[in-house]
Amino acid sequence: MRLLLALALAVVAVATPAGVATAQPEHRSYAIRNVKTLEQDEAVRKAGMEVDYFEHGILYVKGKPEQASALRKQGFKVDDLSLTVAATPVDPGYTDFAEMAAEVNRIAGAFPALVSKSVIGQSFEGRDLHMLKISDNVGTDEDEPEMLFTANQHAREHLTVEMALALANLLTTQYGVDPKITEIVNTREIWIIPMVNPDGVTHDLGGANYQHWRKNRQRDAASNPLFTDLNRNWAYKWGCCGGSSGSKSSDTYRGPSAFSAPEAKAVKDFVLTRRVGGVQQIKLALDIHTFSELVLWPFGYTTSTVVSGMTADQYNVHKAIGTEMALSNGYWPAQASGLYITDGSIDDWLWGDQKIFSFTFEMFPKESNPLEFYPPASVIPVETSRNRDALVRFATWADCPYRSIGKEAANCPAANDYSLTAPATATVAQGGNTSFSLSAAKTAGADQLVSLSATGMPAGATVGFSSFSVPTDGSAHTVTINTTAATTQGTYTVVITGVGSAGTVRTTRVTLTVTGKPECTATNGTDLSIPDGTSKATSTVTIASCGGNGHTTATVQLKVVHSYIGDLRVNLISPSGTTFALHDRNGGPVNNIDRLYTLDLSGEAADGVWKLDLLDGVSGDSGKLDTWTLTLR
Ligand code: BZS
Ligand code: CA
Ligand code: CA
Ligand code: ZN
Numbered sequence: 001m002r003l004l005l006a007l008a009l010a011v012v013a014v015a016t017p018a019g020v021a022t023a024q025p026e027h028r029s030y031a032i033r034n035v036k037t038l039e040q041d042e043a044v045r046k047a048g049m050e051v052d053y054f055e056h057g058i059l060y061v062k063g064k065p066e067q068a069s070a071l072r073k074q075g076f077k078v079d080d081l082s083l084t085v086a087a088t089p090v091d092p093g094y095t096d097f098a099e100m101a102a103e104v105n106r107i108a109g110a111f112p113a114l115v116s117k118s119v120i121g122q123s124f125e126g127r128d129l130h131m132l133k134i135s136d137n138v139g140t141d142e143d144e145p146e147m148l149f150t151a152n153q154h155a156r157e158h159l160t161v162e163m164a165l166a167l168a169n170l171l172t173t174q175y176g177v178d179p180k181i182t183e184i185v186n187t188r189e190i191w192i193i194p195m196v197n198p199d200g201v202t203h204d205l206g207g208a209n210y211q212h213w214r215k216n217r218q219r220d221a222a223s224n225p226l227f228t229d230l231n232r233n234w235a236y237k238w239g240c241c242g243g244s245s246g247s248k249s250s251d252t253y254r255g256p257s258a259f260s261a262p263e264a265k266a267v268k269d270f271v272l273t274r275r276v277g278g279v280q281q282i283k284l285a286l287d288i289h290t291f292s293e294l295v296l297w298p299f300g301y302t303t304s305t306v307v308s309g310m311t312a313d314q315y316n317v318h319k320a321i322g323t324e325m326a327l328s329n330g331y332w333p334a335q336a337s338g339l340y341i342t343d344g345s346i347d348d349w350l351w352g353d354q355k356i357f358s359f360t361f362e363m364f365p366k367e368s369n370p371l372e373f374y375p376p377a378s379v380i381p382v383e384t385s386r387n388r389d390a391l392v393r394f395a396t397w398a399d400c401p402y403r404s405i406g407k408e409a410a411n412c413p414a415a416n417d418y419s420l421t422a423p424a425t426a427t428v429a430q431g432g433n434t435s436f437s438l439s440a441a442k443t444a445g446a447d448q449l450v451s452l453s454a455t456g457m458p459a460g461a462t463v464g465f466s467s468f469s470v471p472t473d474g475s476a477h478t479v480t481i482n483t484t485a486a487t488t489q490g491t492y493t494v495v496i497t498g499v500g501s502a503g504t505v506r507t508t509r510v511t512l513t514v515t516g517k518p519e520c521t522a523t524n525g526t527d528l529s530i531p532d533g534t535s536k537a538t539s540t541v542t543i544a545s546c547g548g549n550g551h552t553t554a555t556v557q558l559k560v561v562h563s564y565i566g567d568l569r570v571n572l573i574s575p576s577g578t579t580f581a582l583h584d585r586n587g588g589p590v591n592n593i594d595r596l597y598t599l600d601l602s603g604e605a606a607d608g609v610w611k612l613d614l615l616d617g618v619s620g621d622s623g624k625l626d627t628w629t630l631t632l633r
Contacts, residue, residue, distance in 0.1 A: 029081040030068050032059040047071050088210045093377020094158040095165065096205050097127055097198045103165055104130045104194065111172045114138055114185060120193065121266025124218040127198040129266050134171045135189040145398040146189040146274060146281040148356070150267060150346065151288040153230040155200025155213040156373045159363050159383060160288040164194035166384035167391060184395040191270075191282070196263050197230055210374050214251050216261050228255035231287075232342065233264040234349035237301045243343035254344050267346070271354060283398045284321075285358040286391075287346050291372055292339075292566075292588040294362040295326040295390075298351040300336035301343040309352050313407055318351075320404040321397055322359055325390040329361075332565075332587035336360065339589055357401045359394075361387065366566075366586065406495075406509040409443055416445030416502035418472040422479065422510050426494075428461075430516040431485040438465075438508070440498060441474035448472050448500030456494045458514055460484045463494070472500070481512065488551050489516030489631050491596075516633060520546035520606060525627040528614075530562065532622040536615040539625055543607050543632060550574075550601025551633035556582060560593040560614065562623025569615045572599065572630075575608025585617070592623075606632045 032044060047070055049063030060081075068078045095103065108117035116138045119128040135144065149167060151160035171190065174181040184190075195201060199217035204210055215227040225248060232244035235258035239246065244254035259265040274281045297318035299307065305315045319333070326333035336342060350358035364383040365372045375383075397404055400412035409419035418440050428434040440450045450470050454463040466478040479496070492512045499505050522541035530537045562568055566588040572580040582597045612628055 028062065028065065028068070030061050030063060031079045031081055032061060032071065033077040033079065043074065044071065044076070088374050089208055090205050090210055091374070091377045093380065094205070095161050097195060097202050100161055100165070100195050100198075101128065101130055104132055104168075107165075107168050107172055108132065111175075114172055114175055115168070120270040121262065123197070123199045124216055124262050125199040125202075127202070129193065129196065129198070129263065131270070132168050132192045132194075133189060134168060134185060134192065136186045141276075142189065144187055144189050145283045146191065147395060147398050148271065148282045148285040148350075149190070149192045149288065150196050150285070151193070152195045152197055152201060153263075153287065153346065154289060155197050155204040155215070156210065157288075157290040157363075158201070158204075158373075159290045159375070159380065161194050161201070162380045163288050163361070163363060163384050163387065164192050166380075168192050168194070170388060170391075180392050184392065188395055188398050189281070190395075191274075193267060193270075196267060199263075212373065215253065216263055218255075218261060225249075226256065226260075228253055228261045228264075230261050230264045231289075231346060232344040233259060233261045234268070234344045234346050235259055236344070236349040236352035237299075238344040240343045241301045241341055243301055243341040252342075258344065264346075268349070271350070271356075275354075280354050280356060282350075282354070282356050283401060284394065285347075285350050285356045286394065287358070287360045288363065289360055290363040291365050292362040293331040293364060293366040293586070294339065294360075294588060294590070295322045295329075295331045295333045296336040296339065296347070296360040296362065297322045297334075298336060298345075298347045298358060300339075300345045300348050301341060303335075303337045303341070305335060313402065313405060313411075314351075314357075316405045317401045318357060318359070321357065321394065321401060324393055324404070325359070328390040328393060329387050331361065332590060334587065334590045338591060357397075362588075363387075366588070403507060406507055409506055413444055414504045416448060416500065416504055417443045418448060418450065418498075418500060418504065418506060419443055420450070420496065420498050420506045420508040422496060422508045424509075425511045425513065426481065427513045427515060428481055428483050430483055430487050430489065430514060433480055433482040435478050435480045436510070437476045438470075438479050438496065439474050439476050440470050440472045440506075442472040446502055448502045448504065450498040450500045450506075452496060452498055454479075454494055454496045456492055457481070458483065458487045458490070458492050458512070460487045461514075470498075483514055487514055487516075488553050488633055489514050489520065490553065490555055516631075517546060519544065520632040521629065522610070523627060523629040524612075524625075528625040530560070530568070530614045530616055530623045530625060532616055532620065534615075534617065536613050537625065539612045539614070539628065540609050541612075541628075541630055542609050543630070546606040546632055548606055548633075550599075550604050550606055552600045552602045554599050554601035554633060555629075555631045556597045556599065556612075557627075557629040557631075558582060558593055558595055558597060558612075559626035559628070560623060561591075561626055562593070562616075562621065563591055564589050564621035565591065565593055567616050567618040567621055568593075568623075569613075569617060571613045573611040573613060574601070574604040575610060576604060578604060601632060 047067045049061040108115045116133045121129045151164035204213040218226045220226045229252045232254040238258035245252045306312045323333040347358040350356040400408045402411035422438045461483045464480045494510045494512045497507045570583040
């Protein structure tokens with residue numbers, strides 16, 4: 001979610017002792033859009049409204065309806081947040097606590113061989129925290145990599161319980177039907193906690209209208225509110241860095257101490273039971289939230305990528321797996337602190353304390369406005385099945401997340417083990433060939449004979465090995481890659497896989513660059529500022545003598561520096577005038593774009609002037625185009 005929006009609502013909540021974020025009749029929260037200049041900001045103050053904060057072209061204020069009407073007459077666009085909040089009726093299509101409990105029991109009853117149900121503890125108000133385990137031989141603690149899925153730490157994020165239950169249904173109903181699902185269930189042990197904050201959910205759904213409730217429903221001994229943001233209550237760097245609040249009325253109140261919230265503590269205690277013989281069995285975790293359509297990874301407490309507790313390899317594993325999921329579901333991948341600094345989040349603890357590679361999904365919708373915690377329940381099927389492929393891919397890494405960066409031999413040793421070594425990069429011209437050396441060297445146990453194969457090659461290219469079966473004695477062998485004149489220019493990740501005679505599978509990755517006609521590629525590296533507001537910036541490159549059309553997998557490598565890419569639109573416009581959207585207000589308040597876009601430009605003549613339009617759209621943020629490279633084929 002957009003945190004600042006939550007804070008706006010929290011301001012309203014302070015006024016009511018029960019903490020219910022409903023409007024006070026005389027004193028409402030407003031969002032004033034398109035406040036561009038300080039003078040206009042001043043006009044708002046003069047109207048007598050109290051400014052909460054300014055964010056991203058929107059001024060959040062409190063005031064009276066008369067003051068709002070006065071501003072509207074002066075031409076301001078003033079939205080009454082209090083009204084919107086109060087006016088959203090609860091959609092019975094979302095799963096409440098009792099329905100969740102019934103569904104969990106139903107799934108466990110329907111698939112006794114695959115599913116076991118347990119209760120890991122109770123919420124503050126005494127509701128059971130239900131959990132499912134899904135695996136083959138579910139009653140046995142097998143030596144299989146484990147995965148943890150948690151949802152609904154934040155009460156109003158109702159789509160998240162639907163996601164967790166959809167996952168449980170997918171894994172069970174598709175077992176024996178879909179080979180990928182069958183493989184996952186057979187080789188992993190999957191824990192799903194679909195509703196971490198049942199008291200909050202019950203409160204949020206308890207009236208005719210949604211309550212915009214985020215936190216739990218804890219109270220102190222005197223029954224005064226101690227409502228706590230569960231995703232700020234985890235012990236790793238708890239309260240360290242300004243990423244949570246010490247004020248009880250805040251929507252990001254971190255609680256009086258780490259794990260003061262019984263719900264966070266129960267999940268933590270469960271995770272600790274998965275340390276068997278000192279080894280944490282859970283390898284991957286996903287905590288599900290709404291909204292903004294993001295895939296996030298730790299750390300949230302710092303903007304540093306590599307820091308004590310997070311090596312470059314470990315960061316790169318998070319980034320590789322997170323980015324792969326985002327490419328599948330269309331979310332935006334980012335380190336959590338790219339959104340804003342948070343401390344005490346579950347992800348920071350799972351990684352920082354337990355070394356579980358951990359991720360957060362911020363689900364649908366992408367845009368932020370006060371209604372958007374509460375899309376109609378009709379979106380549930382689309383928005384949950386949207387993540388199916390991403391979650392299948394996620395599960396495939398659980399046995400060794402380091403495989404995502406080709407470093408499994410060093411990090412996930414097998415009894416009989418070896419490492420495969422090849423150069424990190426290779427370059428080949430279209431229609432040419434390149435050779436590099438490859439070796440297999442034993443690192444543990446018995447020597448093996450390793451059979452080699454490669455995937456990820458460009459279409460039309462072939463790979464040859466001087467020997468298809470190599471011993472693990474470290475000797476050098478030669479790999480040759482041949483391309484044709486039609487092989488598409490670009491960068492490829494060629495994965496060379498070895499299968500040892502003792503069954504050990506190891507991979508190594510080579511980043512292969514296929515260079516083509518330089519005439520079909522152009523770069524503009526001149527910085528171009530992207531104005532704040534509604535006028536676009538345009539950068540051009542000229543392709544002069546490439547001839548023919550673009551390829552089906554043409555690319556644009558784009559680097560933009562911007563403080564809020566959720567406002568940004570970036571379009572490529574061909575010489576004939578066709579528009580191709582590269583970036584359309586994705587990523588919310590994340591900064592900067594550094595991304596390779598693949599486009600089908602086969603319908604466009606290559607030669608001519610290609611334009612890149614960049615439009616910020618909303619005031620409050622600006623940036624610059626750093627560089628872009630168009631590769632037509
Ligand atoms: C939300 C947003 C979420 C939060 C962002 C976040 C995710 C921070 C993961 C840190 C780690 O409430 O959905 O503010 O907790
Ligand atoms: Ca099993
Ligand atoms: Ca196990
Ligand atoms: Zn959330």
